[in-house]
Amino acid sequence: MTDEKHKLLEKIHQQIREKKALLKAQLPSVHRIDDGVIIRFFTKWDNCEDDDSIKFKKIVNVDNPDESVVFFYIPKGASFDLKQRYYIGCVTCLDGRMKLTYDKQTRHIEGYSKACINSSEIVGYALENTYLLTSSDKKKWAQETLNHVKEVHG
Numbered sequence: 001m002t003d004e005k006h007k008l009l010e011k012i013h014q015q016i017r018e019k020k021a022l023l024k025a026q027l028p029s030v031h032r033i034d035d036g037v038i039i040r041f042f043t044k045w046d047n048c049e050d051d052d053s054i055k056f057k058k059i060v061n062v063d064n065p066d067e068s069v070v071f072f073y074i075p076k077g078a079s080f081d082l083k084q085r086y087y088i089g090c091v092t093c094l095d096g097r098m099k100l101t102y103d104k105q106t107r108h109i110e111g112y113s114k115a116c117i118n119s120s121e122i123v124g125y126a127l128e129n130t131y132l133l134t135s136s137d138k139k140k141w142a143q144e145t146l147n148h149v150k151e152v153h154g
Contacts, residue, residue, distance in 0.1 A: 050080040066138045074126040087120040089136035096130025
């Protein structure tokens with residue numbers, strides 16, 4: 001093969017690799033849940049302040065506006081530290097595993113389990129890709145938490 005043909009062939013292969021990477025980056029994230037596969041786009045989700053790989057979506061309780069419900073996707077290795085910014089009443093782990101530290105105790109939760117922690121001083125670490133549902137009563141939130149939520153989320 002001549003040198004010119006070799007350079008042309010390498011240029012073609014490079015363009016194919018670049019186009020392949022571009023197309024692959026546009027594919028949705030595929031998330032496996034215990035008994036199935038979910039393909040999820042995170043285009044309309046919000047990002048966590050501590051780690052933008054953590055995605056969340058607020059769920060509006062139309063019958064009780066004082067209840068705060070949030071659905072989270074927390075990838076393996078991601079962590080958060082609330083420090084009075086948010087209050088969590090109960091955490092339901094739909095899939096995955098999390099380590100939660102609050103009120104000087106550490107607790108592990110896994111798929112299909114629920115823990116009521118009632119705290120705004122929470123540190124969490126995802127041991128696996130994790131889907132969580134949190135709920136709390138806004139009447140129990142400290143003034144500092146209310147002010148932070150109002151400032152950040154309007």
